[in-house]
């Protein structure tokens with residue numbers, strides 16, 4: 001995909017200000033330009049897949065909230081071909097792309113259509129969910145819904161289970177706009193996949209998009225409120241890799257706080 005197409009998509013985002021996950025043209029363009037739009041995505045996905053490689057236990061299931069077109073799973077199955085995955089997304093168009101991309105892993109990967117804003121009614125196959133992941137998806141739901149999702153994840157995870165969340169976080173443009181601009185320029189220059197977006201456009205887009213990024217502190221606080229230990233493993237300006245960890249059985253029995 002050339003950079004002019006990714007810039008077109010970026011500009012399209014600026015006009016629409018809302019992602020159109022059920023629009024096939026938007027879906028295909030997003031799928032083809034996901035790496036170019038975000039100069040740090042490749043590194044973040046590499047870190048995530050590396051973590052999964054290290055932490056995944058044979059036979060356990062990974063739940064992906066926001067599997068979309070299956071880009072993350074394509075990387076995951078390349079390194080862990082025997083993993084079991086359940087992927088949830090509300091967009092039938094994105095799920096269709098995922099089904100095509102992951103056809104070779106059809107038996108290993110179950111796709112479910114469901115809206116996260118109604119997480120309480122989500123029924124997942126009965127499995128041992130050792131890991132839940134979510135990449136660039138939960139900023140699409142309002143904060144109180146995010147908190148409900150974090151509680152769902154904490155309840156679902158097996159003891160000592162992990163929640164690995166990559167998402168856009170809210171920035172404080174009122175106080176730090178100049179520094180964000182400088183950081184964006186540096187990230188673009190250092191990236192193999194420059195978006196071609198100016199630092200002014202970067203800030204404008206973040207202000208005008210119709211979505212709900214939460215701050216890093218809010219994410220960590222809500223995870224802890226849901227009963228998970230929480231930390232930020234990696235942060236690049238407006239995108240964080242956050243980990244939540246459920247207590248092990250032994251810790252629950254001994255009343256230890258981990």
Ligand SMILES: C[S@@+](CC[C@H](N)C(=O)[O-])C[C@H]1O[C@@H](n2cnc3c(N)ncnc32)[C@H](O)[C@@H]1O
Nearest residue numbers: 021066068071089090091094115116135137140
């Ligand atoms: C930016 S894409 C991320 C996809 C994928 N995790 C990745 O990184 O390649 C966001 C996905 O979240 C899904 N999504 C947005 N709002 C949702 C909701 N309320 N319920 C379920 N899925 C939702 C969209 O359909 C889309 O596929």
